[in-house]
Amino acid sequence: MAENKETKSRRDKAREWLNGYLTSVFAGLSPQDLRDMFRGKPPGRPNPRYKPHTTSFWLHMKPRWYPKSVTRFSYTFALGWASAFLAVVLGISGILLMLPYTPSVDKAYFDILNIMSNVPFGKLMRDLHRLGAELMVAIVMVHMLRVYFTGSYKQPRSFNWTVGVILLLITWLFSYSGYLLPWDQLAYWAVTIGTSMADSVPVIGKNIQLLLLGAPAVGQPALLRFYALHVIILPLALIIFFGIHYYKVVRQKISPPPSVAAGLREDKERVPFLPDVLVREALWVILGLLFMLISVVTFFEAPLEMHADPNLTPLHSTAPWYFLWIQGLIKLPDIFGGLVEGKFIYGVVLPGLVFALLFALPYIDRNPSRLPQDRKLAIAIGIVAIILFGVLTWMGTPAYKAQASPQEEIALEFVPTDREGAIHELSWDELAEGTYDTETFVSGAMMYPKGLETFMVELREAIEKELPGGVGTLTITVWQKDLKRIDLDLRWTEGGEEHTFQQHTYIHRNMISD
Amino acid sequence: MNVARNLIVTTIAAILLMALLIAIFLGESARMHEAALAQKGESIARGAMLYDSYCAGCHGKRGEGLAGIYPPLNVENLWEGREDIAFYGSLHDFIALNISAGHPNQNMPSWADDYGGPLRDDQVEDLVQFVMNWQGPQPPGVRGEVVATPTPAPEATAEAPTGPVEPGDPERGGELFANTCASCHNTDAKGGALGPSLVRPDIAAQDDDFFRETIINGRPGTAMPPWGGTLSAQDIEDIIAWLRERQAEE
Numbered sequence: 001m002a003e004n005k006e007t008k009s010r011r012d013k014a015r016e017w018l019n020g021y022l023t024s025v026f027a028g029l030s031p032q033d034l035r036d037m038f039r040g041k042p043p044g045r046p047n048p049r050y051k052p053h054t055t056s057f058w059l060h061m062k063p064r065w066y067p068k069s070v071t072r073f074s075y076t077f078a079l080g081w082a083s084a085f086l087a088v089v090l091g092i093s094g095i096l097l098m099l100p101y102t103p104s105v106d107k108a109y110f111d112i113l114n115i116m117s118n119v120p121f122g123k124l125m126r127d128l129h130r131l132g133a134e135l136m137v138a139i140v141m142v143h144m145l146r147v148y149f150t151g152s153y154k155q156p157r158s159f160n161w162t163v164g165v166i167l168l169l170i171t172w173l174f175s176y177s178g179y180l181l182p183w184d185q186l187a188y189w190a191v192t193i194g195t196s197m198a199d200s201v202p203v204i205g206k207n208i209q210l211l212l213l214g215a216p217a218v219g220q221p222a223l224l225r226f227y228a229l230h231v232i233i234l235p236l237a238l239i240i241f242f243g244i245h246y247y248k249v250v251r252q253k254i255s256p257p258p259s260v261a262a263g264l265r266e267d268k269e270r271v272p273f274l275p276d277v278l279v280r281e282a283l284w285v286i287l288g289l290l291f292m293l294i295s296v297v298t299f300f301e302a303p304l305e306m307h308a309d310p311n312l313t314p315l316h317s318t319a320p321w322y323f324l325w326i327q328g329l330i331k332l333p334d335i336f337g338g339l340v341e342g343k344f345i346y347g348v349v350l351p352g353l354v355f356a357l358l359f360a361l362p363y364i365d366r367n368p369s370r371l372p373q374d375r376k377l378a379i380a381i382g383i384v385a386i387i388l389f390g391v392l393t394w395m396g397t398p399a400y401k402a403q404a405s406p407q408e409e410i411a412l413e414f415v416p417t418d419r420e421g422a423i424h425e426l427s428w429d430e431l432a433e434g435t436y437d438t439e440t441f442v443s444g445a446m447m448y449p450k451g452l453e454t455f456m457v458e459l460r461e462a463i464e465k466e467l468p469g470g471v472g473t474l475t476i477t478v479w480q481k482d483l484k485r486i487d488l489d490l491r492w493t494e495g496g497e498e499h500t501f502q503q504h505t506y507i508h509r510n511m512i513s514d
Numbered sequence: 515m516n517v518a519r520n521l522i523v524t525t526i527a528a529i530l531l532m533a534l535l536i537a538i539f540l541g542e543s544a545r546m547h548e549a550a551l552a553q554k555g556e557s558i559a560r561g562a563m564l565y566d567s568y569c570a571g572c573h574g575k576r577g578e579g580l581a582g583i584y585p586p587l588n589v590e591n592l593w594e595g596r597e598d599i600a601f602y603g604s605l606h607d608f609i610a611l612n613i614s615a616g617h618p619n620q621n622m623p624s625w626a627d628d629y630g631g632p633l634r635d636d637q638v639e640d641l642v643q644f645v646m647n648w649q650g651p652q653p654p655g656v657r658g659e660v661v662a663t664p665t666p667a668p669e670a671t672a673e674a675p676t677g678p679v680e681p682g683d684p685e686r687g688g689e690l691f692a693n694t695c696a697s698c699h700n701t702d703a704k705g706g707a708l709g710p711s712l713v714r715p716d717i718a719a720q721d722d723d724f725f726r727e728t729i730i731n732g733r734p735g736t737a738m739p740p741w742g743g744t745l746s747a748q749d750i751e752d753i754i755a756w757l758r759e760r761q762a763e764e
Contacts, residue, residue, distance in 0.1 A: 038521065123549065276515040279521055282520075293538075294534070297534070307634070477655075478656060481656070482647075484649060508558050
């Protein structure tokens with residue numbers, strides 16, 4: 001009997017030790033407290049679930065509780081939370097991408113190719129990183145819109161709004177600096193166009209461009225500079241400004257909905273962080289990861305064009321989508337009579353003005369009320385700004401004032417030399433050797449492989465639309481083992497004269513996934 | 515906020531996430547292999563474009579060279595008969611060296627930017643991959659052999675039937691059609707599951723040579739096989755005559 005007592009006591013001692021250890025790991029919450037918490041038992045008195053917010057590093061950053069009205073998803077759409085989530089995803093995928101990447105103009109492109117075919121999960125990391133970057137820019141901008149429309153930027157949160165605009169700038173710079181790193185045609189020309197606005201600044205323009213690029217044109221110094229920005233300078237700036245931003249959010253509390261802030265309705269109910277909000281955020285983490293992974297496995301792919309070539313400007317070069325509005329602006333007519341370059345006003349002054357307005361918003365808008373009915377002008381301006389952004393963005397695309405000649409556009413769409421086009425949608429067998437022309441091609445008769453038929457019909461329609469009376473001839477030749485040559489000949493009459501245009505490309509069997 | 519429900523959904527979602535990650539993990543090796551093959555294919559395609567711009571002028575559009583002056587590149591074995599070359603590396607390196615540094619005494623310029631040329635090292639590599647793709651057996655027509663009509667696949671060895679032909683006999687053509695063609699094009703030639711209608715206006719508008727060519731060589735990539743080895747020239751004339759009668763009835 002004496003032995004039983006000792007054995008029991010040893011097991012008890014072990015259990016006691018484990019409980020004590022786990023309690024210290026979980027910042028004062030014992031395993032029993034945790035069990036009770038997740039099983040929905042109300043906390044005892046004193047409430048042990050608030051202690052960790054004082055004793056734990058991670059939890060000291062989170063509020064102990066939220067007012068119920070603030071936790072409604074359709075109030076904030078968790079956009080700020082989503083930005084933080086994406087920042088973590090981008091940071092981790094970014095670090096993993098740093099390992100096989102060299103910021104050298106001779107190596108960068110091939111390191112990307114290597115990442116996609118020779119580094120396990122390299123393509124996954126790259127696609128996640130790119131998807132995260134695109135989502136981040138979009139979500140951060142929508143977050144700004146939400147804060148604008150709920151009037152949350154008004155006192156006492158005006159300082160935090162300003163910090164937020166700085167974070168927006170940091171986000172855009174992150175995305176833009178990362179854009180250059182693959183050193184492909186897309187990267188090279190987007191950055192060349194973007195930075196070309198710098199030297200239009202009077203007096204100091206040339207020096208600003210030298211500071212940005214480290215050289216008169218985009219090259220190795222620019223790549224290194226953008227890399228340094230992307231991996232250390234901007235991350236440090238992000239940590240500082242995000243720290244300030246989130247600190248203010250927790251200290252000043254998330255702004256209550258306007259009706260609550262105006263006293264029109266009461267909100268006394270509290271939702272504790274532990275366990276309610278913690279579990280919900282855990283759910284969002286898993287759902288966010290699932291969404292990103294499913295996207296990357298199904299439809300989303302980080303693009304990679306051909307190696308950067310300073311001598312070859314590709315057709316339809318565009319800035320990244322969040323800068324298309326600036327590209328649209330600089331297409332506006334130059335009405336400044338040579339006093340200053342149109343590029344300077346539209347590309348530097350106006351965007352600068354937009355930023356200045358954003359910064360100064362809480363100090364321009366003196367209306368203390370956050371209720372929509374008291375802010376009709378502000379809301380109208382917001383809606384107009386969104387529409388303007390949309391229109392300018394469309395103007396930045398090649399669809400507006402940046403179309404090449406009709407024959408070049410047709411060739412670009414159907415048989416491009418430097419990107420994927422209609423011809424790349426055919427399977428290897430559908431690329432049947434032979435000559436096909438739009439005049440005599442017979443469709444709808446199962447005479448030709450389906451993909452080829454679709455191609456020729458679409459080509460005929462495009463020629464009818466853009467080069468009326470014209471004829472297009474497609475010739476497919478077996479050029480080498482597993483290599484086919486595709487020739488496109490366009491013939492049309494204009495002003496009584498016969499014109500021709502030719503373009504050709506090659507397709508290798510392994511380029512087409514069956 | 516329903517903590518219990520959220521916990522359950524989180525768990526289910528986490529299991530889905532794990533399953534997805536495992537699926538990705540299992541498929542990664544194959545995907546990398548495919549990607550490497552695709553990149554090699556793209557290199558060859560880019561090499562072909564570069565060849566057109568920089569090499570075809572001397573070495574010929576199809577790599578045939580110019581006898582005695584510019585060596586052919588499309589040969590099955592570039593090493594063959596080149597005992598004069600004392601090179602101890604691989605064929606890949608030999609070609610890369612030739613392209614990069616050229617042959618000063620033999621009118622082959624240096625192409626790599628390291629030696630004053632216009633090409634980056636990766637472009638030289640693309641050209642090497644393209645030239646090396648000429649090695650070994652090739653589909654017909656690649657090395658400039660004369661091929662009767664565009665025939666893509668080696669299995670389409672259709673001979674053009676020869677011999678003098680009389681004007682087509684529709685009655686005989688109808689019998690031939692019923693035995694040979696109706697299974698796809700239907701007995702009235704108005705089309706079936708595998709073959710289109712042959713009496714449609716736009717097909718009827720085609721001339722006799724169109725029909726002869728299609729019957730002899732087939733339509734690669736579709737279900738229409740070549741009949742040149744099975745039907746005689748007279749058979750084909752008869753079938754065409756019968757078809758013309760049916761087309762006239764429409």
